[in-house]
Amino acid sequence: MDNSATTAVDPGVTEAMLPYFSENFGNPSSLYSIGRQAKRAIEEARQKVADLIGAKKEEIIFTGSGTESDNLAIKGTAYRNRKKGDHIITSSIEHHAVLHTCKYLESQGFKVTYLPVNKEGLVNPVDVEKAITPETILITIMHANNEIGTIQPIEEIGKIANEKNIIFHTDAVQTIGKLPINADTLGVSLLSMSAHKIYGPKGVGALYIRKGTVIESQMHGGGHERNIRSGTENVPGIVGFGKAAELAKVHLPEEEKLANLRNSLIKGIFEIKESYLNGHPTKRLPGNANFRFSYVEGESLILSLDMKGVAASTGSACSSTSLTPSHVLIAIGLRPEEAHGSLRLTLGRENTQEEVDHVVSILPDIVNKLRMMSPLAR
Numbered sequence: 244m245d246n247s248a249t250t251a252v253d254p255g256v257t258e259a260m261l262p263y264f265s266e267n268f269g270n271p272s273s274l275y276s277i278g279r280q281a282k283r284a285i286e287e288a289r290q291k292v293a294d295l296i297g298a299k300k301e302e303i304i305f306t307g308s309g310t311e312s313d314n315l316a317i318k319g320t321a322y323r324n325r326k327k328g329d330h331i332i333t334s335s336i337e338h339h340a341v342l343h344t345c346k347y348l349e350s351q352g353f354k355v356t357y358l359p360v361n362k363e364g365l366v367n368p369v370d371v372e373k374a375i376t377p378e379t380i381l382i383t384i385m386h387a388n389n390e391i392g393t394i395q396p397i398e399e400i401g402k403i404a405n406e407k408n409i410i411f412h413t414d415a416v417q418t419i420g421k422l423p424i425n426a427d428t429l430g431v432s433l434l435s436m437s438a439h440k441i442y443g444p445k446g447v448g449a450l451y452i453r454k455g456t457v458i459e460s461q462m463h464g465g466g467h468e469r470n471i472r473s474g475t476e477n478v479p480g481i482v483g484f485g486k487a488a489e490l491a492k493v494h495l496p497e498e499e500k501l502a503n504l505r506n507s508l509i510k511g512i513f514e515i516k517e518s519y520l521n522g523h524p525t526k527r528l529p530g531n532a533n534f535r536f537s538y539v540e541g542e543s544l545i546l547s548l549d550m551k552g553v554a555a556s557t558g559s560a561c562s563s564t565s566l567t568p569s570h571v572l573i574a575i576g577l578r579p580e581e582a583h584g585s586l587r588l589t590l591g592r593e594n595t596q597e598e599v600d601h602v603v604s605i606l607p608d609i610v611n612k613l614r615m616m617s618p619l620a621r
């Protein structure tokens with residue numbers, strides 16, 4: 244129940260990848276036939292990833308991860324447009340791949356506005372508009388949040404960005420394959436993706452770069468990926484991403500069923516007293532349920548669930564190496580002790596009603612036992 248962290252590789256994806264480790268091992272830059280074959284496989288995968296977001300094949304650049312795509316989009320835009328301006332707008336609930344990149348750019352002399360969100364985790368497009376200055380060169384707002392699942396009003400923000408001629412990037416790592424996406428309709432110039440969240444392999448991502456948008460390469464070398472991301476391509480990974488994208492398109496209509504399954508999980512968990520749903524009640528990712536329980540520590544919950552064979556995550560200490568609570572939960576207005584008592588369950592394609600029922604049946608006992616141990620609960 245931690246499909247937002249990663250997903251199992253679909254057997255169809257593994258099957259598509261396998262030949263590119265062995266008999267079709269060619270370097271896509273080589274002129275002989277196994278090289279050309281690898282090149283062709285990459286281009287087919289590019290088309291499939293483009294199809295998933297209604298883009299053109301030429302608008303997709305393969306990278307090594309969602310993190311790299313975010314870095315490339317943000318640094319690539321910032322360095323390219325440095326002479327035009329030095330101001331970036333983002334939100335306070337972005338993934339660290341965006342937030343830490345923005346922090347780094349601040350150390351390089353750029354100015355960054357971190358917009359607040361409301362208690363459901365929504366960015367207000369009016370705040371985006373108000374934050375724009377003549378120096379603004381980039382707006383980067385995630386499509387949906389990885390912790391609380393809140394889906395942002397990207398189309399509205401896109402309209403504002405386009406009216407003002409500002410490059411707009413969205414981190415769609417959590418939404419491709421889960422929500423229908425059309426890059427044009429969203430109004431984005433740049434969109435980050437990652438394969439391992441959609442039943443593809445780890446270590447491969449992609450960046451959509453709208454035709455006409457120019458960014459600075461962050462990886463220099465042999466000129467691969469239209470000179471934007473040098474490095475011999477991860478052919479099996481890219482082929483796997485292509486297959487995962489193709490399958491994601493086929494499975495997209497099932498996301499509604501997943502939302503129903505998620506709703507039954509939420510309904511069941513609400514039976515536990517003093518349990519609260521984090522995030523937006525309806526504008527949220529189909530598989531996402533994020534709860535907090537008074538007087539309970541997230542880490543203890545995760546470990547207790549793990550002992551019963553359930554994999555879940557929390558926004559508190561164990562999810563990072565520091566003791567600070569999740570920046571997302573703090574940004575939606577939770578106190579640190581509330582943020583520490585949070586539990587994220589994210590359903591995927593393979594989860595069943597029986598599994599949901601199992602969690603709903605074991606969780607009340609776990610929460611009660613932990614509360615009995617808590618001095619705060621008495």
Ligand SMILES: Cc1ncc(COP(=O)(O)O)c(C=O)c1O
Pocket residue numbers: 247248307308309310311313338340385387388389414416417437438439446447448
């Ligand atoms: C919203 C978001 N952005 C970026 C990433 C990073 O992607 P990757 O794991 O491919 O580096 C993640 C992964 O958790 C994510 O959820």
